[in-house]
Amino acid sequence: MPRDRFDLVIAANRLPVDRAREGGRSVWRRSPGGLVTAMESVMSDRDGAWIGWSGVAGRAPAPFEQDGMHLHPIALSADEIRDYYEGFSNGSLWPIYHDVIVPATFKRRWQAAYEQVNQRFAEIAAELAADGGTVWVHDYQLQQVPRLLRELRPDVRIGWFNHIPFPPVELFMQLPARDGLLRGLLGADFLGFQRLADAQNFRRACRQLLGDEQVTVRGDVVRTADGHECRAAAVPISIDTRGMVELAATPAVQERAAEIRAQLGDPEHLLLGVDRLDYTKGIRHRLKALEELHREGRLDADRTKFIQVATPSRERLEAYQQIRDDVERTVSRINGDHSPIGAPTVTYLHRSFPREEMAAMFVAADVMLVTPLRDGMNLVAKEYVAAHDDSGALVLSEFTGAATELKQAFLCNPHDIARTKQTILRAIDAEPRERARRMRAMHRQVLRHDVQHWAEQFLTDLATAPRQP
Numbered sequence: 001m002p003r004d005r006f007d008l009v010i011a012a013n014r015l016p017v018d019r020a021r022e023g024g025r026s027v028w029r030r031s032p033g034g035l036v037t038a039m040e041s042v043m044s045d046r047d048g049a050w051i052g053w054s055g056v057a058g059r060a061p062a063p064f065e066q067d068g069m070h071l072h073p074i075a076l077s078a079d080e081i082r083d084y085y086e087g088f089s090n091g092s093l094w095p096i097y098h099d100v101i102v103p104a105t106f107k108r109r110w111q112a113a114y115e116q117v118n119q120r121f122a123e124i125a126a127e128l129a130a131d132g133g134t135v136w137v138h139d140y141q142l143q144q145v146p147r148l149l150r151e152l153r154p155d156v157r158i159g160w161f162n163h164i165p166f167p168p169v170e171l172f173m174q175l176p177a178r179d180g181l182l183r184g185l186l187g188a189d190f191l192g193f194q195r196l197a198d199a200q201n202f203r204r205a206c207r208q209l210l211g212d213e214q215v216t217v218r219g220d221v222v223r224t225a226d227g228h229e230c231r232a233a234a235v236p237i238s239i240d241t242r243g244m245v246e247l248a249a250t251p252a253v254q255e256r257a258a259e260i261r262a263q264l265g266d267p268e269h270l271l272l273g274v275d276r277l278d279y280t281k282g283i284r285h286r287l288k289a290l291e292e293l294h295r296e297g298r299l300d301a302d303r304t305k306f307i308q309v310a311t312p313s314r315e316r317l318e319a320y321q322q323i324r325d326d327v328e329r330t331v332s333r334i335n336g337d338h339s340p341i342g343a344p345t346v347t348y349l350h351r352s353f354p355r356e357e358m359a360a361m362f363v364a365a366d367v368m369l370v371t372p373l374r375d376g377m378n379l380v381a382k383e384y385v386a387a388h389d390d391s392g393a394l395v396l397s398e399f400t401g402a403a404t405e406l407k408q409a410f411l412c413n414p415h416d417i418a419r420t421k422q423t424i425l426r427a428i429d430a431e432p433r434e435r436a437r438r439m440r441a442m443h444r445q446v447l448r449h450d451v452q453h454w455a456e457q458f459l460t461d462l463a464t465a466p467r468q469p
């Protein structure tokens with residue numbers, strides 16, 4: 001029995017820290033990202049614990065305290081990483097939840113590992129939650145935790161937030177595990193989705209696939225045969241807006257932004273893309289559009305430069321090796337065909353950067369290209385908008401969650417290469433007044449709806465759920 005129990009327990013696939021080496025010894029370092037900042041803000045006035053995998057295979061390190069939070073590592077064996085994480089989560093669920101951009105693979109062994117790991121998370125959450133406490137489960141890797149936890153601890157409030165889209169029922173029903181996933185989620189009191197459309201997809205799946213088990217859907221509440229009610233609604237995630245606004249305004253970041261432009265030969269137009277190297281992000285489509293614009297002479301390689309940051313991701317999976325090969329081949333072809341000596345048209349950066357460097361790239365860029373084929377939200381779009389108040393331009397795919405909020409962006413359908421090319425040119429050539437008008441409206445939106453606001457909204461919805469429509 002652990003020493004302490006906690007009012008709020010976060011369960012996520014990963015802990016909010018990474019192992020790092022400092023002065024020859026191994027230490028935990030806080031991982032970057034808005035989620036950690038948001039959780040800090042909601043945990044400051046309650047006892048909080050976070051359970052998740054440490055990122056290393058084998059036995060789990062002992063629980064420890066960091067930044068006022070109790071961190072409880074969950075063990076994953078090498079086989080479980082392969083089957084639960086790389087297999088079921090990223091080989092089965094990820095493609096189905098992202099419109100099957102690549103085919104999904106199903107293996108019974110993966111599904112069994114997923115259930116086993118979800119059970120482990122549920123057991124630890126059950127041990128750590130205080131009487132009547134709150135457990136907030138995150139994302140597609142842990143969809144069975146709500147039901148498993150409710151069986152162990154009927155007294156706790158259980159919420160789940162989906163960081164990625166929830167697919168239309170026609171795609172969701174391909175999953176051999178579909179009923180178990182829905183029943184797993186229905187163990188929660190409140191389910192938060194990025195968009196209303198995602199919550200509607202979930203409710204439709206319940207009605208269509210579990211309707212004969214006397215599951216009823218009324219408004220946004222799903223009621224199961226045993227009388228339990230679960231509310232499913234939209235709570236769009238955001239970023240630590242003030243943190244980005246302040247960082248972008250620092251002299252160091254401003255100077256670095258000017259330096260980046262100078263290093264690229266002070267181009268007239270600097271375009272930027274920042275993505276995990278994932279097939280959902282539409283990097284291939286973006287490069288195709290840019291390559292054609294150069295080939296047709298509609299973009300001038302001396303005056304227009306493009307930086308593509310492509311963060312390494314899931315590199316052991318074949319689909320990710322394939323997208324990396326494709327992207328690197330295309331970048332090198334564009335540069336081979338169009339770059340002047342000493343000033344590549346496309347600067348390709350396949351690595352991680354500190355927050356300050358990311359902010360400097362956002363500040364430096366005249367046009368941000370965010371063109372996913374499907375994305376739950378896309379925080380990069382919001383970070384760029386936070387870093388600019390009345391300059392810059394955002395080209396944004398209609399298939400991101402962010403597009404429902406950032407309506408003044410230059411919206412595009414990345415599948416339509418011809419129109420995407422026109423949209424990129426429109427963003428490049430827009431008058432400063434038009435850019436300022438669009439950017440000011442979007443900047444206000446992300447200032448009002450930041451990640452702290454999101455976390456508070458989620459916890460309020462959870463505390464008051466289910467609420468009849």
Ligand code: ADQ
Nearest residue numbers: 163164237275276309311351352353375376377378379380
């Ligand atoms: P992701 O698919 O990882 O998140 P995204 O929302 O764009 O995508 O967040 C990526 C974050 O990583 C951003 O904060 C970005 O600045 C940062 N980042 C990217 N490349 C980096 C690099 N090279 N160095 C340092 N930082 C880098 C999932 C879903 C999204 C959803 C989020 C949050 O797929 O749709 O928006 O969760 O819910």
